[in-house]
Amino acid sequence: MMSALKFPLYLDNQATTPLDPRVLKAMMPYFTEKFGNPHSLSHAYGWEALAGVDMGRRQVADLIGAEPDEIIFTSGATESNNLAIKGIAYAAYPQKNHIITVATEHSSLLECFKTLERSGFLVTYLPVNKEGLINLDDLSHALQSKTSLVSVMAVNNEIGVIQDIYKIAEICAERDIIFHTDAAQAVGKISLDVGASPIDLLSISGHKTYGPKGVGALYISNHSKLSPFALFDGGGQERGFRSGTLSPALCAGLGAACDIARTEMTQDYDHIAHLAEKIKTSLLKECDGISLNGSDQHRYPGNLNFTLKDVTADQLIKELRNIAFSSGSACASGKVETSHVLRALDLSKDQIKSSFRLGLGRMTTVEEVDFAVGEIIQAVQKIRKKL
Secondary structure: OHHHOOOOEEOEOOOOOOOOHHHHHHHHHHHOOOOOOOOOOOOHHHHHHHHHHHHHHHHHHHHHOOOHHHEEEEOOHHHHHHHHHHHHHHHHOOOOOEEEEEOOOOHHHHHHHHHHHHOOOEEEEEOOOOOOOOOHHHHHHHOOOOEEEEEOOOEOOOOOEEOOHHHHHHHHHHOOOEEEEEOOOOOOOOOOOHHHOOOOEEEEEOOOOOOOOOOEEEEEOOOOOOOOOOOOOOOOOHHHOOOOOOOHHHHHHHHHHHHHHHHHHHHHHHHHHHHHHHHHHHHHHHOOOEEEOOOOOOEOOOEEEEEEOOOOHHHHHHHOOOEEOEOOOHHHOOOOOOOHHHHHOOOOHHHHHOEEEEEOOOOOOHHHHHHHHHHHHHHHHHHHHOO
């Protein structure tokens, strides 16, 4: 059975997910015979391209309980986050100049806030407890009359913890404050229903949900009291929020990925949860001094972040060339930096250097997990023998 394994084994599904073959099939016609500009509406080539965009928009909306016209296509979650954060900040200014977020947010959000701070905005960074969760009382106390926006990630990309975004949205709605959530790691993996919650804005990434890279979306509620300013000027596409010619292939791909997730999410979740339990049980039993980072109860099971005693992540990676996994966030690749997420959990520098992340997905198999666990245990034992 092991002979069927393809090396290196892929256990880094938080960095990116493989493109589902069904998604590629949905995209291919728009790379070939259906090559028209979806904004050219005077002939059939434009009409059929627009049909692909519209279909994708409906499929994205259906996955999260939105209306199709509430979905704005973007180049990915980074652009969606920038449009949401900067767009709302500029729209509310100067009457309101205060924003609230969390210390463990993705870098695409934190860099937005740093830019806004340099422009004179005030930003509150909420701390998290040792499980990676915010205290809702801290949020309530941080709200001010000048607060325009609260942004809290749904599922953390490094440690997989799930924040109570529905309750947070309600707290914000009670004070007429806009709420945004970066749901790049949540969409298609856990159930989300913006129609049943006062969430104003929600960011989506294509390549985190078995779709293509280079495409994402921003949900903008029709019921929101404030809409973001556009960051791009141009032809006024996407209701004026995001000018530029859309790629029908990418829009159709994101839509197909969302449609598959809508019908198979429960199946995927159960499969991934089973694999995660196998990994946790084996590693916690066989590796002394190993601990799971982040809440074990409030987390997406496909994201497992561990800290090992007396073994660094770099040592582990060198020993396990046949397994692809991560020692930190892929978005910071090329930078040797201490994880701000793990620092927020109050881990020491040595503990952070000894932390690694295993990312499970739809296409991860039992055989791959069994092999990987055995290899990790052997590698840990080998490294510790050299001490």
